[in-house]
Amino acid sequence: MNELGISEEVVRLVNEAEAECYEEFLKIDKRCDNNSLKVLSSFQRNEVTESCFNETTGYGYNDLGRDTIEKIFIDVLGSEDALVRNQFISGSHALTVCFFALLRPNDLLLSISGTPYDTLHEVIGIKENPSSLKSFGIRYDEIDLVDNDFNYEAIKEYLTNNNVKVVEIQRSKGYSTRKSLTIDKVEKVIKMIKEVSPNTIVMVDNCYCEFVSDKEPVQVGADIMVGSLIKNLGGGIAPNGAYIAGRHDLIELCGERLTLPGEGREVGPSLGVNKQLLQGIYMAPSVVASSLKTAVLTSKVLEKMGYEVEPRYNEVRADIVENIIFRNPEDLIEFTRGIQEGSAIDSNATVEPWDMPGYTDKVIMASGSFTQGSSIELSCDGPLREPYIAYMQGALTYPYGKLGLMKAVQKIMKGGK
Numbered sequence: 001m002n003e004l005g006i007s008e009e010v011v012r013l014v015n016e017a018e019a020e021c022y023e024e025f026l027k028i029d030k031r032c033d034n035n036s037l038k039v040l041s042s043f044q045r046n047e048v049t050e051s052c053f054n055e056t057t058g059y060g061y062n063d064l065g066r067d068t069i070e071k072i073f074i075d076v077l078g079s080e081d082a083l084v085r086n087q088f089i090s091g092s093h094a095l096t097v098c099f100f101a102l103l104r105p106n107d108l109l110l111s112i113s114g115t116p117y118d119t120l121h122e123v124i125g126i127k128e129n130p131s132s133l134k135s136f137g138i139r140y141d142e143i144d145l146v147d148n149d150f151n152y153e154a155i156k157e158y159l160t161n162n163n164v165k166v167v168e169i170q171r172s173k174g175y176s177t178r179k180s181l182t183i184d185k186v187e188k189v190i191k192m193i194k195e196v197s198p199n200t201i202v203m204v205d206n207c208y209c210e211f212v213s214d215k216e217p218v219q220v221g222a223d224i225m226v227g228s229l230i231k232n233l234g235g236g237i238a239p240n241g242a243y244i245a246g247r248h249d250l251i252e253l254c255g256e257r258l259t260l261p262g263e264g265r266e267v268g269p270s271l272g273v274n275k276q277l278l279q280g281i282y283m284a285p286s287v288v289a290s291s292l293k294t295a296v297l298t299s300k301v302l303e304k305m306g307y308e309v310e311p312r313y314n315e316v317r318a319d320i321v322e323n324i325i326f327r328n329p330e331d332l333i334e335f336t337r338g339i340q341e342g343s344a345i346d347s348n349a350t351v352e353p354w355d356m357p358g359y360t361d362k363v364i365m366a367s368g369s370f371t372q373g374s375s376i377e378l379s380c381d382g383p384l385r386e387p388y389i390a391y392m393q394g395a396l397t398y399p400y401g402k403l404g405l406m407k408a409v410q411k412i413m414k415g416g417k
């Protein structure tokens with residue numbers, strides 16, 4: 001037993017597993033090196049100075065820091081343009097702004113990765129809401145994945161027979177049982193879409209995926225992509241916000257929708273967050289690497305304990321999320337409680353499954369985070385339904401991720417495993 005009450009047995013198991021992960025860790029470090037190079041060179045090229053930390057208030061005209069942050073996102077994401085704002089409440093809000101910016105009454109939106117993320121159901125009108133896209137006469141359809149990949153034939157046929165304005169691709173799995181979509185699959189399907197229907201806008205929900213692969217969706221043909229700053233690119237430091245990156249004309253439309261037509265991107269006070277957003281993107285390569293190492297280690301440890309995991313420790317990853325398929329509610333609850341106990345904030349809280357708005361089943365969540373709801377910090381959640389999957393992600397540093405994992409493993413070992 002050490003100061004955290006972690007048994008020798010757990011320490012031994014986790015250390016053994018860690019030794020088997022080194023090859024994967026080396027690959028993660030290599031990508032972290034490349035991403036750090038991209039970020040640092042962009043800071044220098046864009047001449048980040050202390051005056052970028054200054055805030056604007058009121059309308060927020062001439063915000064040097066805000067405009068510099070957007071230039072840095074353009075560089076590191078390889079996009080033509082970007083909108084990076086604290087006026088976005090969350091990733092879901094940025095996705096909403098993007099939909100309303102691109103779609104007009106009678107336009108058709110097509111999701112090709114099955115039903116989108118839960119928070120978008122009322123936005124699209126899959127679930128009734130008087131302010132949905134549907135209420136404005138925007139039509140929606142979806143095509144499911146088959147065997148964790150796009151249904152190329154069905155997509156091709158649909159695009160040939162319908163005038164689709166926007167195709168949406170969600171890379172990360174959300175609370176589904178499918179795999180997340182690798183950048184190679186995204187590249188392949190975009191190529192096909194552009195051949196069949198060159199004017200269709202391809203929009204990617206890139207939440208949890210930034211800095212995980214060598215390329216981002218806009219570098220493999222996507223027109224526009226969206227992500228949250230309380231995930232990967234906020235580096236655990238951004239207090240809120242989100243980004244939209246892609247084609248200049250589309251980013252302009254998003255700016256007009258986020259604020260107001262006519263003022264668009266010229267307004268939006270940074271209210272003192274510029275330094276945190278800059279520090280966040282600066283830390284992001286390393287924080288994403290820590291999260292990935294924690295995910296790889298978790299995968300290896302839980303597999304050694306006899307649980308089903310996805311992805312396996314050495315599989316190509318699309319995002320920072322690790323699933324443990326527990327197949328019983330007790331282990332899911334105990335494991336999640338262990339993650340909470342291994343956090344720096346609210347470690348003495350006992351998390352319980354609860355009824356969350358927008359979800360049919362009860363959900364259990366561990367998020368002992370500095371920033372409310374941040375899931376680039378070590379966190380774990382899952383709906384209480386078959387097959388009882390834990391969705392674990394994040395860790396600001398790998399050592400903290402490893403300690404949190406040990407606490408969680410200990411909780412499920414006590415059951416006699």
Ligand SMILES: *Cc1c(COP(=O)(O)O)cnc(C)c1O
Pocket residue numbers: 090091092093117119170171172173174205207208228230
């Ligand atoms: C997290 C997430 C979102 C929404 O992000 P929030 O910042 O929580 O609103 C959207 N899509 C996917 C796939 C996500 O994982």
